[in-house]
Amino acid sequence: MMMRTVAVFLAVTCWGSHSLLQFASKPCHGNFATPSLLSIQMLKTKFGFDTVTNRKLESFEVDILQPPQQINLPWSNSIENSKKLSYMPMLNFQLQLIKSMGMEQIPLDESFIHRKSAVKTARIGSMSFRNDKFRKVRMTYFDAGDNVQVFNTLWYPSYEYDAPLLGVDLISLGKNRVLSVIDFQPLYPTTEYHDKHIEHLTSIRQKYPELHGTLSGKIYDDTSFFSKNMLFGRFKDESQVDSVVLPAFQEYLERYLSSVNACIPNSSEESMNAVKKRQQDYDIYSALKDPAVGLFEAYFGKEWSDSFVHDFLFSLCRNSPVVNVPVHQYKIDDVTGAVKPVPLSKN
Helix, strand or coil, X not given: CCEEEEEEEEEEEECCEEEEEEEEEEEEECCCCCCEEEEHHXXXXXXXXXXXXXXXXXXXXXXXXXXXXXXXXXXXXXXXXXXXXXXXXXHHHHHHHXXXXXXXXXXXXXXXXXXXXXXXXXXXXXXXXXCCCEEEEEEEEEECCCCEEEEEEXXXXXXXXXXXXXXXXXXXXXXXXXXXXXXXXXXXXXXXXXXXHCXXXXXXXXXXXXXXXXXXXXXXXXXXXXXXXXXXXXXXXXXXXXXXXXXXXXHHHHHHHHHHXXXXXXXXXXXXXXXHHXXXXXXXXXXXXXXXXXXXXXXXXXXXXXXXHHHHHCHHHCCCCCCCCCCCCEEECCCCCCEEECCCCCC
């Protein structure tokens, strides 16, 4: 819980006499944002100024704390109040499962936990967890009101397990570009690996024909980290987010957890090194190709974005020669705030 110190000074006129009610540097617990106007009636109720008449109290307003705005995930309201948080039900569902598993929360750099954009009205928040079966479970929510809604999560099994990664990208850019990707991302693109770890998803996938799209080569040119049972949907609006994407996400997540729990650990050095190498290859590729990376740079600047991508999202790529310019880049309209992809170079 964050704590900030707030000094409040009220000049109250009471029947012709002047008194100064001073609250000197009282610590306020909670996630409070920048001060704004709060009515005196609210102050009377909150701080109990019952001895001062309503007529005098209601004659002016005081600069004090606005209603608390959540800093840490999960959030209940968008940074733009008119917009709902499209994918927060997914984050909340996953968070409840994580809590039920007794997972340990991993401390993060404060700028990764919550950051506001200096360019437009937008914010991003992240959390990370681990236990004996998963070395890292990270989730990130990006909220820019009607312009951007993104939920991203990635489950990395511990190196003792050759299980797939669970990768989820749910993205809304404006009101007419909605992308949903949910996949058991294989360590090895072999038939044997597919039959062992991926095939059992077929019956679930068949229930969601709306998510049988084909991954565009413009986004990812190497499909070795994507399975044949990937759920992929491209929509013109968010009308199917609650009715299709949410239940599909829930079923895939629950199946993923049960399948990893059934895996037999292999603690041999050779096996663990092989798993680590493939997870590292995944991070290196994703740091360059993931379409969300360009969004982070557009809203939060290159310096922070580089650190967020290489030190948090895909941290196994830190000691590898990775190109620092994301393949997919975006431009924010100065007037409307709409996000538009920059056309890919033909070179």
